[in-house]
Amino acid sequence: MDAKSQMHILVVDDSVVDRKVLERLLKNSSFRVTTADCVKTALEFLGCKDGNTPTKTPMVNLIISDYSMPELTGYDLLKRVKESPALKRIPVVIVSSENIPNRINRCLEEGADDFLIKPLRGSDVSRLCSHVLPLL
Template sequence: MSSIGAGAGGAVVGAAVAAVAVGGGAPPHVLAVDDSSVDRAVIAGILRSSRFRVTAVDSGKRALELLGSEPNVSMIITDYWMPEMTGYELLKKVKESSKLKKIPVVIMSSENVPTRISRCLEEGAEDFLVKPVRPSDVSRLFSRVLP
């Protein structure tokens, strides 16, 4: 089992986000969605160590509820396979909403299934990460997805 810590990628992201905060802007707010409490804690920990503000929820339904009351979400990172509503279904609902469609959505999964990845990207996902998510993945997301 590999350990996840704030490696060089995390330091780079942390510095970049700190620079945004020093410039007067608040750190980006990321909504992390995963039904697995362990995976949710891991992704939230990586994001927080990189100075993101994180709200973590356990379902797509709760994510939509939060998005209805929290207008300042900078990015959504969601697991693909969850009960009740998959990450793909959450992605579709976000992209169909005139209020939410500009929020970047990143899908993550422990399964590397090319057709699933393609379908998510075609539906509007900004990226697809294969778990386990690493600090270097967060660094890449910050530079590609968030302004």
Template sequence: MEYYEEDVPHVLAVDDNLIDRKLVEQLLKSSSCRVTTAENGMRALEYLGLRENHQQSNANSNGSKVNMIITDYCMPGMTGYELLQKIKESSILKEVPVIIMSSENIPTRINECLEKGAQTFMLKPLKLSDVKKLRHQLTKSGS
């Protein structure tokens, strides 16, 4: 049976580390997700159509809907926390679940992200079991 792109959850993976980004991409693809990657927060905002100098009315420049965003916490320029804030401030994207991942287990940081609206916080490196949990959340949320 063929399935169309719309039936496959679309995940935006943001990480400044190429190896981590590739790992997340492979794990998501093996769980039947369509993946777009960005190497930093600014690129992610650009992809989502949320750059300061753009109108917020266009959901994103290329019109593809993102069902979930998974981002590293520690990135140069813009942290995953700052990216999370920008997404949650957007009237269009605030409902999109954002997963924060970090190699550091710092409870205050985790709580800060969850309070700002992160769906969940995961420790790196991500494992297939983590991604399967995320995939389950995606299908459960009716996306």
């Protein structure tokens, strides 16, 4: 198996269409993908049930999250991941259809590894890989 096929990416987006597009782009590049439709579901997948910190690091190499979602945003997810001793080493990439400099800067200052503007394209996959392949 090559490094890509061993990489597991968690995609978090409330839009079914955006989730499917990103999932297809990543799977076409041989990545293993798990999707979540909201931050709460993503946190549960990461082992943070009822707001608790996970006791072990989940087997996820990258989290890609939409910024704008109901209830909790991608920024909220980013903060939870980076504040958790068990999760903080997982790279987080935030995506958004809105190019708002203050939002982008805030996410990067809070620890996001990158901020991409939708719609994502196949060329963005290699940019995403640069955040995780050195970790494998």
